[in-house]
Amino acid sequence: MTVFKTFWQVVKKYKATVILYTVLLIGFGGLNMATNDTGATFTDSKPDLFIINEDKGNILSDNLVKYLKENTNIKDITNDEDKINDAIFYRDVNYVIYIPKNYSEDVLNDKNPEIKIKSTGDYQSSLAEMMLNRYLSIQSTYLTTSNDSKVIIEKINDTLSKKTTIEVASKLDTTATSNATNYFNFASYSIMAAIIFIICLVLSSFHEKSVNKRTIISSKNYRILNRELLLSSLVYSFLVWIFYCALSIIMVGDILLSLRGIIYMINCLIFTFTSLTIALLISTLVNNKDAVSGIVNVVALGSAFLCGAFVPAEWLPESVLTIAHALPAYWYINSNELLKSIEVIDMSSLHPIIINSIVLIGFGIVFIIINNVVTRHKRNILKKI
Amino acid sequence: MFWHNFKYSFKVLARNRMLLFWTFAFPIILGLFFNMAFSDIEKSETLDIIDIAIINNEYYQDNEIYKSTFDTLSDKENEDQLFNITVTDKDSAKKLLEDDKITGILTLTEEGPNILVNQSGINETILRYVVDEISSIVEISNTLFEDKVKEELMSGNNKIDYETLYKEIVELVSNSETNIKNVSNDNLSYTMIEYYTLIAMSCLYGGMIAMFITNYKLANMNSIGKRTSISPIHKGSMLLGSLIASYIVQLIGLAILFLFTIFVIKVDYGTKLLPIILLALVGSLAGLTLGVAVATLIKSNENTKTGVLLAITMTGCFLSGMMGITMKYIIDKNVPIINWLNPASMITDGLYSLYYYDTFDRYIFNIISLLLFSLLMFIISYHGLRREKYDSI
Numbered sequence: 001m002t003v004f005k006t007f008w009q010v011v012k013k014y015k016a017t018v019i020l021y022t023v024l025l026i027g028f029g030g031l032n033m034a035t036n037d038t039g040a041t042f043t044d045s046k047p048d049l050f051i052i053n054e055d056k057g058n059i060l061s062d063n064l065v066k067y068l069k070e071n072t073n074i075k076d077i078t079n080d081e082d083k084i085n086d087a088i089f090y091r092d093v094n095y096v097i098y099i100p101k102n103y104s105e106d107v108l109n110d111k112n113p114e115i116k117i118k119s120t121g122d123y124q125s126s127l128a129e130m131m132l133n134r135y136l137s138i139q140s141t142y143l144t145t146s147n148d149s150k151v152i153i154e155k156i157n158d159t160l161s162k163k164t165t166i167e168v169a170s171k172l173d174t175t176a177t178s179n180a181t182n183y184f185n186f187a188s189y190s191i192m193a194a195i196i197f198i199i200c201l202v203l204s205s206f207h208e209k210s211v212n213k214r215t216i217i218s219s220k221n222y223r224i225l226n227r228e229l230l231l232s233s234l235v236y237s238f239l240v241w242i243f244y245c246a247l248s249i250i251m252v253g254d255i256l257l258s259l260r261g262i263i264y265m266i267n268c269l270i271f272t273f274t275s276l277t278i279a280l281l282i283s284t285l286v287n288n289k290d291a292v293s294g295i296v297n298v299v300a301l302g303s304a305f306l307c308g309a310f311v312p313a314e315w316l317p318e319s320v321l322t323i324a325h326a327l328p329a330y331w332y333i334n335s336n337e338l339l340k341s342i343e344v345i346d347m348s349s350l351h352p353i354i355i356n357s358i359v360l361i362g363f364g365i366v367f368i369i370i371n372n373v374v375t376r377h378k379r380n381i382l383k384k385i
Numbered sequence: 386m387f388w389h390n391f392k393y394s395f396k397v398l399a400r401n402r403m404l405l406f407w408t409f410a411f412p413i414i415l416g417l418f419f420n421m422a423f424s425d426i427e428k429s430e431t432l433d434i435i436d437i438a439i440i441n442n443e444y445y446q447d448n449e450i451y452k453s454t455f456d457t458l459s460d461k462e463n464e465d466q467l468f469n470i471t472v473t474d475k476d477s478a479k480k481l482l483e484d485d486k487i488t489g490i491l492t493l494t495e496e497g498p499n500i501l502v503n504q505s506g507i508n509e510t511i512l513r514y515v516v517d518e519i520s521s522i523v524e525i526s527n528t529l530f531e532d533k534v535k536e537e538l539m540s541g542n543n544k545i546d547y548e549t550l551y552k553e554i555v556e557l558v559s560n561s562e563t564n565i566k567n568v569s570n571d572n573l574s575y576t577m578i579e580y581y582t583l584i585a586m587s588c589l590y591g592g593m594i595a596m597f598i599t600n601y602k603l604a605n606m607n608s609i610g611k612r613t614s615i616s617p618i619h620k621g622s623m624l625l626g627s628l629i630a631s632y633i634v635q636l637i638g639l640a641i642l643f644l645f646t647i648f649v650i651k652v653d654y655g656t657k658l659l660p661i662i663l664l665a666l667v668g669s670l671a672g673l674t675l676g677v678a679v680a681t682l683i684k685s686n687e688n689t690k691t692g693v694l695l696a697i698t699m700t701g702c703f704l705s706g707m708m709g710i711t712m713k714y715i716i717d718k719n720v721p722i723i724n725w726l727n728p729a730s731m732i733t734d735g736l737y738s739l740y741y742y743d744t745f746d747r748y749i750f751n752i753i754s755l756l757l758f759s760l761l762m763f764i765i766s767y768h769g770l771r772r773e774k775y776d777s778i
Contacts, residue, residue, distance in 0.1 A: 031709070042502065045510040082747075083718075089575055089741055090714035098568075112562060118569040122430040123507045127514065129565070134518050136563035141525055144557070145532070159525060164516045166489075166500040166509070169482060174504075290403045298414055305418035315429050320421045 003206075003225055007232035010202040018194045018240075025190040025244070028310075029183045029251055042166045047094040047124035048073045050084060058104035060139075063153040067135055067160060068097070072128060084118070094120050095128035107139070108149060135160070174340055176255040181340040183252050184264055185312075187244050188329045189304035191272055194240055196279040197296045199233050203283040204292065233276060241272040259345055263353065264336065270360045271332040277367035278328070284374050303329040313337065328363045331356040386618055387626045394598050394630035404597055409638040412587040413645050416580060420650040423576045435508050436487045438471045438478040444493035445472070450526070450555060451493065454519050467515065488512055526555045572655065572740050575710055578733065580652040581740075582707035585732035587642050588668035589698040591635030592676025596694060598627045599680040600687060604775055614773070624770070628673065635669050655740040660748060664739070667755045668732040674762035675728065681769035701729030731755050 049072040055061040068074070075093045077083055087093045096118040100106075106113035117132070119125040138159055142152045205211065206229065215225060245265050249256050256264060282295060304310055306320055307329040313321065324330040335356040342349045398404065439445060445452065457463060459470040471481065481487045482503060489502040489512050498516050502509040530551050537545050600606040602624055604614035613623065643665070646652040654661055679694045704727055706713030713733065716724050724730035735751035742748075 028708070042509070042513075043505045044513070045505070045507040082742075085570060085741065086714065086717065088569065089573060089737075090711060091575065092714060092718075112564050114564045114566050116566050116568045119567055120573060121569075122427075123432055123511075126432040127507065127511055130511065130514050130518075132565065133563050134514070134521075136565070137558075137561040138521060138525070140561040140563065141529075141558050145529065159521045162517075162520065162524070164498050164500055164513055164520060166502060166513050168505070169501055169503055294403070294406050294411070297411070301415070302418060305422040311422040311426065315426050316422060317425045323421075 003228040004232050006206075007202055007229065007236070010205050011198055011236060014198055014201055017197055021190040021194045021197075022243075022247070025183075025186055025247070026251070029186050042168050044071070045124070045127065046071065046073050047128040048075050048092065049128055050075050050077055050087065050093045050096045051099065052079060052097070053099045054101045055099050055103035059149045059153060060104035060107055061099050063156065064099070064135060064139075067157075068131065071131055088118050088120055091120055091122070094122060094124035095132075097132065104149065107143065108147060110143065112140070176253065177260070177340045180248070180252045180255060180261070180264055181336045183248050184268055184336045185309045185333050186304075187248070187268065188271060188307070188309045188332055189300055191240060191244060191268070192275045192278070192303065192329070193296055193300040195237055195272065195275045196282060196299060197292065198236065199276070199279040200283045200286070200292045200296065201289060203229065203233075203280075204287050204289050207283075207287050230280075233280065237272050237276045241269055244268070260339060260342075263345070263350070264339055267332060267335045267339070267353070267357065270357050271328065274328045274332075274360050274364040274367070277364040277371070281367045281371045281374075284371050284378070303327045306330075308333050308337075328360055331359045331363075387622050390623050390626035391630050394601075394627040395634065397601070398594060398598065398631060398634045401597065404594060405638075408587070408590045408594055408635065409641060412583055412590070412638075412642050415586075416583050416642070416646055416650055419576075419579050419583065423579060427574060427576060432467075432511075434466055434469050435512060436469045436471075437512060438473055438481055438487050438490045440475055440478060440490065440492040441472045442493065444495070448493060448523075450523050450559075451498075451519055454522075454559075458515070467511075491516060522555070522558050526551070526558050529554045529558065570741055572653065574653065577653060577740060578706050578710040578713065578737060580646055580650075581733040581736040582702050582705050582729065583646070584639070584642065584665070584736060585668065585705055585729040586698060586702045586707065587639055588635075588665070588732055589672040589675065589701060589729055591631070591638070591669050591672035592679065592694055592698065593691065594631040594635050595628060595673040595676030596680040596690060597687075598631045599624070599677050600690075602627065602770075603680070604773070605684065606687070620770070628677070632669065632673055635673065636666070639665055639669060653740065654736060657739050660739055660745070661736070664732065664735045664748070664752065664755075667752055667759070668728065668735070670759045671728040671732075671755045671762070674759045674766065677766040678762040678769075681766045698729070701727045705730035705733040725754055726758070728755055728758050731758070 049068060051065055051068060051074065053061055053065055072095075075087070077087050077093065084093075084096055088096060098116040100113055100115070103113050103115075115132070115136070117129070119129065135156070138156050139152065142155045146152055146155075206215070216222070245268065248264075249261075255261060278299070282292075282299070286292060286295060303324075306316075306324045307313070307327055308316055308321075308324070309329065313324075313333060316324075321330075335353045338353055338356075439455065455468065455470055458466065459468045460466060471478070471487070473481075475492075478487075478490045482490055482501065485503065488506075488508040489500050491512070492499045492501070498520055500509075500513060500516060502512070533550060533554065534545060534547070601609050602613055602620070603610045614620075647654070675697070676694060679690055679697070683690050683693055702708075704712060704716055704723060707729075713724070713730065716730075717734075724734065731751045731754045735748050735755075738745075738747040738751065
């Protein structure tokens with residue numbers, strides 16, 4: 001019991017770190033939660049726009065602005081060139097349209113006035129450009145038939161009001177499950193960091209030279225000591241897992257109180273186990289407390305960045321994903337991604353997830369074996385001394 | 386004595402492996418991670434070719450306008466290729482949609498076009514817009530054609546070449562000119578901000594070096610501090626020697642980071658080399674004075690001091706966009722004063738303004754703000770360090 005109690009005393013000392021990783025999880029997990037429900041009806045994507053209309057009060061330009069207002073989100077920015085440039089750079093708006101002075105008059109006089117735009121060059125801006133282009137070409141077509149701006153805009157609006165019918169095939173709504181996947185993906189970082197950091201620090205406190213010497217000469221059998229340390233680490237990891245699972249239900253919602261949710265959590269438990277074996281291995285290899293925080297950061301951040309915990313795996317370059325196969329987090333995150341879109345949970349759909357779990361457990365076993373080999377090697381060296 | 390102290394401070398710093406890891410290696414490792422994670426993000430945001438299926442029925446085969454437009458839009462040699470089209474029967478199209486291989490299915494019916502998709506999204510919206518556009522071309526052409534025919538008949542012309550007339554009108558409608566000019570700045574790669582915050586972090590991490598070396602001069606920190614405090618040497622010159630040594634170590638680390646980001650992960654800093662170097666020098670100075678100020682103000686052990694310094698640095702980096710670049714924009718837009726006081730933000734903003742803007746106004750503001758910050762930290766440290774007396778240690 002002494003060892004067990006001491007373990008928790010040391011854990012208590014470093015609780016601020018666990019809180020930090022949890023806050024990160026809540027913060028970033030919360031930011032990534034999508035709230036819009038994609039139901040059975042289709043909603044158009046709307047690019048973010050900013051319009052500078054220097055031709056206000058004229059019927060042609062006002063109608064253009066009206067059309068854009070209906071089909072895009074008009075952002076509220078101060079009309080200042082630097083502010084607009086910043087907004088474009090940080091993707092606050094996708095597209096900026098400058099309608100010049102005398103635009104309406106020039107259009108009617110067939111001068112084809114130039115419209116300046118600024119664009120981020122992404123999907124949304126391409127969509128905005130399509131809208132603008134379509135409007136302008138319809139306008140110029142009707143200009144060949146009439147010179148009365150009222151007639152023209154009436155015809156334009158009539159043409160634009162006709163929309164193609166679009167239906168959404170009934171498929172699984174992935175909003176809730178993708179929230180769960182995002183949460184558990186990010187949790188891979190928090191779990192790994194919280195487990196490796198704390199266990200390495202605690203164990204290195206036990207391995208400190210003066211402490212170690214005292215325990216060696218004490219009547220306590222070192223096997224029992226080691227067993228108690230291992231048990232405490234197991235209990236600690238288990239508590240971390242329970243804590244993050246409870247948090248997931250609070251944050252993601254009752255979608256997790258289902259078979260799918262249980263599979264998410266089992267997957268997470270297996271990953272927690274693998275993280276624990278990594279932590280034990282690192283604590284055997286490194287006994288320097290100062291070095292622990294460096295190693296934790298590199299290992300946890302590295303696997304989070306490379307395996308898709310922060311940036312979704314679909315956006316990662318192929319080469320990075322190939323490297324990521326060598327890391328446990330990749331298999332864990334892969335299972336989460338699969339769970340997002342599985343429609344019917346049965347043996348055949350779970351097959352790839354089971355394989356991922358086996359790989360994860362395999363990683364754990366390999367780490368345990370390496371750990372044993374290293375420990376034995378170290379003990380032999382000690383005996384020789 | 387100055388040189389003696391300078392030399393030994395340099396040696397002490399060069400041998401502290403943990404310190405060198407955090408100030409030299411860690412930013413480089415983080416940069417490597419950033420590069421691996423972010424290098425494809427912007428590419429994935431630009432308009433890609435959209436896979437769709439069109440049901441092969443008589444309405445599609447008979448509709449010249451639809452067919453020719455989709456042929457052009459899916460032409461692989463066309464620079465503006467937008468679609469990759471599979472013309473197929475209903476069942477295989479549905480299978481493709483179920484497997485998420487295509488964005489949507491277009492069916493032409495008697496009542497008009499109809500689209501089936503899996504979800505609402507940007508690709509789906511683009512598909513709808515294109516179909517809308519084609520149907521309006523069809524519609525306008527038809528109305529214009531009818532008008533024209535009526536007109537001709539009214540004027541007594543009975544010999545109309547309907548086919549040529551229709552073709553002419555379609556040509557006119559689909560090729561109507563628009564006059565749009567793109568005036569955006571060239572450098573629009575926003576992931577660069579991530580690397581700029583990395584430089585800012587590295588500048589401020591230099592504060593750890595300065596703090597470490599300042600602790601050697603404080604009698605309440607360690608025995609070397611006690612010895613230096615009672616030695617009959619002018620404290621100012623001794624501290625100056627140490628700080629210059631730490632500044633140089635810091636700049637070496639920063640130079641390595643710059644070289645790494647430029648040549649290995651190809652970060653674009655723009656073309657203005659000298660202003661960038663000046664910014665790095667001033668930014669490092671801000672980091673250094675911050676480190677000295679924390680070392681002087683916080684009367685506690687080394688771990689607490691490091692904790693405080695790291696907390697300040699990381700909060701600064703967070704606010705300047707390291708964990709999500711929108712953060713910096715949100716603060717710039719709503720409460721800019723926070724970023725004016727935040728050295729990490731000013732360094733990031735300085736690099737950003739050199740990359741994105743042609744004018745120097747913003748850059749000069751950043752430099753002045755950093756210099757003021759350094760001056761303030763210097764004054765604070767100066768008051769904390771001079772004429773120290775201890776009743777007991």
